[in-house]
Amino acid sequence: MSRPTPTPDSPSKPEISSDEGALYGADKIADYVKNLPAKPGVYRMFDKDGHVLYVGKAKDLKKRVANYTSYNRNPVRIQRMIRATAHMEFVVTESETEALLLEANLIKKLKPRYNILLRDDKSFPYILMRKDHPAAQLMKHRGARKIDGDYYGPFASAGAVNRTLDTLQRAFRLRTCSDSVYEARTRPCMLHQIKRCAAPCTGEISLEDYSQLNDDASAFLRGQSQDLRARMSAQMSEASQALNFEKAADLRDRLRAMAKVTQTGAAINPTTFNEADIAAIHMEGGQTCVQVFFFRAGHNFGNRAYFPRHGKLETSEEILDSFLAQFYLGKPIPKNIFVNVDLPNRALLEAALSERSGRNITISRPQRGEKKMLTERAVTNANEALARKMAETASQTRLLKGLQSTFDIEQDIHRVEVYDNSHIQGTNAIGAFIAAGPDGFIKRDYRTFNIKDKDTVPGDDYAMMREVMRRRFTRLMKDDPSQISEKWPDLILIDGGKGQLSAVLEGLEEVGARGKVHVVAIAKGPDRHAGREVFHMPGRAEFTLPQGTPVLYYLQRLRDEAHRFAIGTHRARRKKEMKKNPLDAIDGIGPKRKKALLAHFGSAKAVSKASARELAQVEGVSDQLAENIHDYFNA
Numbered sequence: 001m002s003r004p005t006p007t008p009d010s011p012s013k014p015e016i017s018s019d020e021g022a023l024y025g026a027d028k029i030a031d032y033v034k035n036l037p038a039k040p041g042v043y044r045m046f047d048k049d050g051h052v053l054y055v056g057k058a059k060d061l062k063k064r065v066a067n068y069t070s071y072n073r074n075p076v077r078i079q080r081m082i083r084a085t086a087h088m089e090f091v092v093t094e095s096e097t098e099a100l101l102l103e104a105n106l107i108k109k110l111k112p113r114y115n116i117l118l119r120d121d122k123s124f125p126y127i128l129m130r131k132d133h134p135a136a137q138l139m140k141h142r143g144a145r146k147i148d149g150d151y152y153g154p155f156a157s158a159g160a161v162n163r164t165l166d167t168l169q170r171a172f173r174l175r176t177c178s179d180s181v182y183e184a185r186t187r188p189c190m191l192h193q194i195k196r197c198a199a200p201c202t203g204e205i206s207l208e209d210y211s212q213l214n215d216d217a218s219a220f221l222r223g224q225s226q227d228l229r230a231r232m233s234a235q236m237s238e239a240s241q242a243l244n245f246e247k248a249a250d251l252r253d254r255l256r257a258m259a260k261v262t263q264t265g266a267a268i269n270p271t272t273f274n275e276a277d278i279a280a281i282h283m284e285g286g287q288t289c290v291q292v293f294f295f296r297a298g299h300n301f302g303n304r305a306y307f308p309r310h311g312k313l314e315t316s317e318e319i320l321d322s323f324l325a326q327f328y329l330g331k332p333i334p335k336n337i338f339v340n341v342d343l344p345n346r347a348l349l350e351a352a353l354s355e356r357s358g359r360n361i362t363i364s365r366p367q368r369g370e371k372k373m374l375t376e377r378a379v380t381n382a383n384e385a386l387a388r389k390m391a392e393t394a395s396q397t398r399l400l401k402g403l404q405s406t407f408d409i410e411q412d413i414h415r416v417e418v419y420d421n422s423h424i425q426g427t428n429a430i431g432a433f434i435a436a437g438p439d440g441f442i443k444r445d446y447r448t449f450n451i452k453d454k455d456t457v458p459g460d461d462y463a464m465m466r467e468v469m470r471r472r473f474t475r476l477m478k479d480d481p482s483q484i485s486e487k488w489p490d491l492i493l494i495d496g497g498k499g500q501l502s503a504v505l506e507g508l509e510e511v512g513a514r515g516k517v518h519v520v521a522i523a524k525g526p527d528r529h530a531g532r533e534v535f536h537m538p539g540r541a542e543f544t545l546p547q548g549t550p551v552l553y554y555l556q557r558l559r560d561e562a563h564r565f566a567i568g569t570h571r572a573r574r575k576k577e578m579k580k581n582p583l584d585a586i587d588g589i590g591p592k593r594k595k596a597l598l599a600h601f602g603s604a605k606a607v608s609k610a611s612a613r614e615l616a617q618v619e620g621v622s623d624q625l626a627e628n629i630h631d632y633f634n635a
Contacts, residue, residue, distance in 0.1 A: 024048075024083070024084075024085065024086055025071070025082050025083045025084075025085055026068065026069050026070075026071045026082055028085055028086060028087075028088075029065060029068045029069050029082065029085060029088065030066075030069045032065060032088050032090075033062060033065050033066045033069060036061045036062040036065055036090065037061060037062060037092060038060050038061070038062045038063070039060070039061060039092050039093075040057075040058060040059050040060070040061070040092070040093050040094070040095055040096045040098070040099045041057070041058060041061045041090055041091050041092040041093050041099055042055065042056070042057050042058075042090070042091045042093065042099050042102045042103050042106065043055075043056050043057075043058065043061060043064070043065055043088055043089070043090050043091075044088060044089045044090075044106070044110075044112075045081065045085045045087075045088050045114075046085070046086060046087040046088065046089070047084045047085070047086055048084075048086040048087075050087070051113075052110045052112045052113075053081050053084055053085060053112055053113055053114055054081055054112050054113070054114040054115055055103055055106045055107050055110060055112050055115055056103065057096070057099040057100055057102070057103040058096075058099065059096045059099075061090060061092070065088070068082050068085075075313050077114070077311045077312070077313065078114075081113075081114045096348060097348060097351045097352045097355055100325060100345070100348055100349065100352045101325075101352050101355070101356060103325070104325040104326045104329055104352075105329060107322075107326055108326050108329055114311070115322070116308055116309065116310040116311075116314060116318070116319055116322040116323065117308060117309040117310070117326075118306060118308050118323055118326040118327055119306065119307060119308060119309055123142050123143055124142070124153060124154030124155060124156070124331065125140055125141065125142045125153065125154070125155050125157070125158050125160075125161045126140075126141045126142070126151045126152060126153035126154060126155065126161070127139075127140065127141070127151070127152040127153060127155070127161060127164060127165065127168075127221065128140070128141035128147060128149050128150070128151055128152075129149050129150040129151075129152070129174075129214065129217065129218060129221075130147060130148070130149040131148045131149045131150065132147065132148040132149065133179060133182075134207050135175060135182065135200040135201070135207060135210055136149075136174065136175075136210075136211075136214040137174070137175055137176065137177070137178075137179070137182075138165065138168060138169075138174040138175065138176050138217070139176060140158065140161045140162070140165060150218060150221075152221040152222075152296070152297075153294075153296065153301060153332075154294060154296075154301065154331065154332065155294070155301045155302055156292075156293075156294055156301060156302025156303050156304045157302055157304070159302075160301055160302040167257055167258070168217055168220070168221075169191070169196040169197065170195075170196065170253070170254070170257035171217070171220070171254045171255075171257040171258045172213045172214075172216055172217040172220070172254070173195065173196060173197050173198040173213060173254075174197070174198070174210075174213060174214060174217055175197050175198075175199075175200060175201065176191075176197070177189070177191075177197075177201070179598075180598075180603075182201045183201075183598060183602055183603055184602075184603050185199075185201040185202055186202065187202055188201075188202050188204055189201075192204060195250075195253065198210055198213060216228055216232075220258065221297055222297050223274055223296075223297030223298040223299070228258075229255060229258060232251050232254065232255055233251075233255065235251055236248050236251040236252055236255070239251065270295055270298065270300075270370060270371075270374065271298075271370065272369065272370045272371060273295070273336060273371065274295075274297065274298050275295060275296055275297070275334045275335050275336065276295050276334050276335070276336035276337065276338055277292055277293065277294055277295070277334050277336075277337050277338070278291075278292065278293040278295070278337075278338045278339075278374055278375055278378045279291070279292050279320060279323070279324060279327075279337060279338070279339050279340075279378075280339070280340040280375055280378035280379040280381070280382050281316045281319060281320045281323075281339075281340065281341060281379075281382060282316075282379060282382035282383045282386055283316050283319075284383075284386055284387075284390070285390060286312055287307065287386060287389070287390060288307065288308055288310065288316070288319055288386070289305055289306070289307055289382045289383075289385045289386035289389065290305070290306045290307075290308060290319075290320060290323050290382065291303060291304075291305050291306075291378045291379070291381045291382035291385060292304055292305075292306065292327070292378075293374065293377075293378050293381075294334075295334075296334070303378070303381060305381070305382065305385040305386075305389075306323070306327075307386075307389060307439075308322075308323050316341050317341045317342060317343055317344055318344060320339060320341055320343060321343045321344055321345050321346075321349065324337065324339075324343075324349060324353075324363075325349060325352065328353055328356065332357070333353050333356065333357040333361055334361075335359070335360070335361065335362065336361075336362050336364070337353075337361065337362070337363045337364075338363075338364060338365070338366050338371055338374070338375050339363060339364070339365055339375075340365065340375050340376075340378070340379050341365065342365060343363065346363050349363060350362065350363050389439070392439070392440060393438050393439055393440075396436075396437070396438050396439065396440055397438050398550075399550060399551065399554045400412070400413045400414070400416075400437075400438065401413075402550060402551040402554070403416070403491065403551060403554070403555075406545065406551050407491070407518060407520055407537065408540075409490070409491065409518050411490065412490075413490045413491050414437055414438065414490055415435060415436075415437050415442075415487075415488070415489045415490055415491075416435065416436045416437070416489060416490070416491045416492075416493060416558065417433045417434070417435050417489040417491075417492050417493070418433060418434050418435075418436070418492075418493040418494075418495070418558045418559060418561070418562035419431065419432070419433045419465065419468060419469075419492065419493070419494050419495070419504075419562065420432055420433075420495045420559075420562040420563050420565075420566040421451075421461055421464045421465060421468070421566065422566040422567050422569070422570035423451075423464075423570065429450075429451040429464060429570075430448050430449060430450055430451060430566065430569055430570050430573060431448070431449040431451060431464055431465065431467070431468035431566075432446070432447065432448045432449070432562065432565050432566040432569055433446070433447055433468075433472070433562065434446050434558070434561050434562045434565050435489070436558060436561075441561060445487070446565055447472075448565075448566075448569045449467070449468050449471055449472070450573075451464050451467060451468075453467045461496070461499075461500065461503075462499055462500065462502075462503040463503070465494070465496075465500055465503040465504055465507065466503045466504070466506055466507040466510075467507070468507070469503075469504050469506075469507025469508055469510075469511075469513075470507045470510055470511055473507070473508060473511045473513040474511045476488055476513070477511055477512060477513060488516075488517070489517055490517065490518065491517070491518045491519075491520065492504065492517055492518065492519045492520070493520050493521075493522060493555070493558055493559065493562075494519065494520070494521040494522065495521075495522060495559050495562060495563060496521050496522070496523060497521055497523035497534070497536060498521070498523075498536050498542075500521050501519065501521035501536045501537075501538070504519055504521075505519065505538060518537075519537070519538065520535055520536070520537050521535070521536040521537075522534075522535060522555060522559055523535075523536065523542075532544065532547070533545070533552070533555070533556070582604050582608070582633075583597060583598075583604055583607065585632075586628065586629055586632050587628070588625050588628060589625075589629070592620065593618075593620050593621060593625075596618050596619055596620050596621070597615075597618055597621070597629075600617075600618045601618075607629070607633075608633040609633075610630070611630065612626045612627050612629075612630040613626070615629050615630060
């Protein structure tokens with residue numbers, strides 16, 4: 001039986017023919033085994049609805065998949081997976097290493113129910129030293145590396161980046177302002193006055209000298225701080241001997257700023273290695289925490305806790321093995337990775353990560369010295385983080401039970417969504433919702449909606465809420481119309497009164513979702529007094545809750561978080577609109593021509609005052625485009 005070999009981008013819900021649906025479970029798997037090669041590869045298992053159940057790799061596909069045909073030899077959880085299997089797909093690879101890499105990619109993309117999953121995998125922040133401008137800009141960066149420059153990191157948090165940027169400003173005085181601000185300056189800004197910026201924008205420092213500051217900062221971020229401090233100390237002595245006390249004092253202040261970093265991190269900065277990650281795992285009560293510490297250029301760049309999803313029978317060694325394979329997808333991989341358990345596939349994982357990074361990667365379990373001490377510290381942090389999470393989860397579960405009782409809801413509440421709108425007289429209108437569950441706020445599921453219905457009158461909160469409900473639940477109904485999915489809320493909270501409640505119910509009615517979710521509106525009490533909120537539910541008289549109860553405080557927290565998120569998103573959008581360059585609105589001007597015009601004239605204001613003849617002298621601007629630009633500003 002010939003089967004097409006799918007690519008990693010194949011859809012997660014394949015079409016299953018009626019012939020294929022004739023067999024299920026172990027019998028279906030045995031039917032596939034007959035035609036499988038004894039080669040390395042990746043296999044995917046699907047249920048009757050086309051939902052991916054599991055992604056696995058194998059050194060020998062035939063032998064590995066054949067294990068599933070021995071139904072009674074597998075644990076109960078795997079037996080359930082086998083029973084649900086209605087379809088399988090396979091990819092043959094050149095090696096087991098390639099299979100491991102493909103498996104990690106597919107797990108991260110498809111998030112199968114029966115795999116060990118890395119959760120909360122948001123991107124890490126970096127420090128970027130831009131190289132696409134004569135005066136390098138120092139900035140925080142998160143996301144794709146599309147800007148030309150040097151990237152330093154990763155840092156565990158935005159706070160760690162901000163602290164490092166503050167040190168770099170004090171020690172090297174590099175600019176952090178945007179190009180538009182840089183080009184518009186006519187005199188030094190406040191940062192120059194407090195000795196945080198050398199002010200290349202107004203010529204307070206030559207570009208050549210500024211470039212030297214940039215080189216020094218890069219050396220510091222690469223871990224070459226000892227040589228740099230020695231050179232700066234020598235320069236300070238020379239300046240002092242030459243009676244140039246101002247320069248000597250300046251160098252002294254910069255050295256103090258650099259020394260502060262070393263002194264602050266003396267207890268946590270390594271001395272026996274320069275670059276490594278430490279990944280320590282701790283399991284308790286069926287839950288797991290992996291604590292990752294980042295060390296770059298001899299400095300501790302912070303740590304972050306992860307709580308992977310897994311079954312009850314997986315061991316800590318298996319979980320950490322799978323975690324690391326997924327964790328380094330799309331991230332720089334350090335030369336050394338230290339762990340606190342023996343990984344079952346250590347050699348294979350080393351080979352895969354080395355292939356991905358293009359250099360030799362070593363994974364080891366330290367046995368003595370500083371590396372073991374730091375690994376044990378990571379284990380302690382994992383233990384404490386898991387204890388905090390388990391305590392918070394227990395507390396959240398009690399609060400969700402309280403909501404269930406307060407609002408007379410029969411089924412358990414696993415997911416709450418809270419909706420709010422934000423606008424100023426109808427402008428930059430957005431709708432937003434936040435999500436919460438047994439683990440607290442689910443920030444990766446926060447969403448915003450740009451209000452774009454042409455029939456919505458600006459400032460009409462009811463129409464905005466109807467539009468948000470239609471769009472949100474149309475998508476949910478489309479994704480899984482036959483059953484309640486994990487993304488479907490058990491309870492919707494609305495910041496508003498009877499009017500907002502009616503609008504929400506109308507929106508749900510339009511898409512056929514009314515009755516599938518409980519809805520509660522929270523209206524502020526008399527004089528908008530917190531603690532005297534009035535609650536509205538369909539088919540129930542309005543009511544209040546006793547002041548000081550945990551459930552009321554929880555509801556206030558949920559509402560305030562939704563309000564914070566909606567207001568913050570609205571302000572960010574409004575700020576972005578205010579910063580828009582007028583050149584962006586002119587047809588025919590893309591990023592390159594915009595950059596050429598700003599470089600030639602210095603600012604958009606100067607472009608607006610230029611004649612068509614002057615505009616035509618800019619490279620890439622034709623006579624016709626010059627006329628269009630001139631007409632745009634002078635019509």
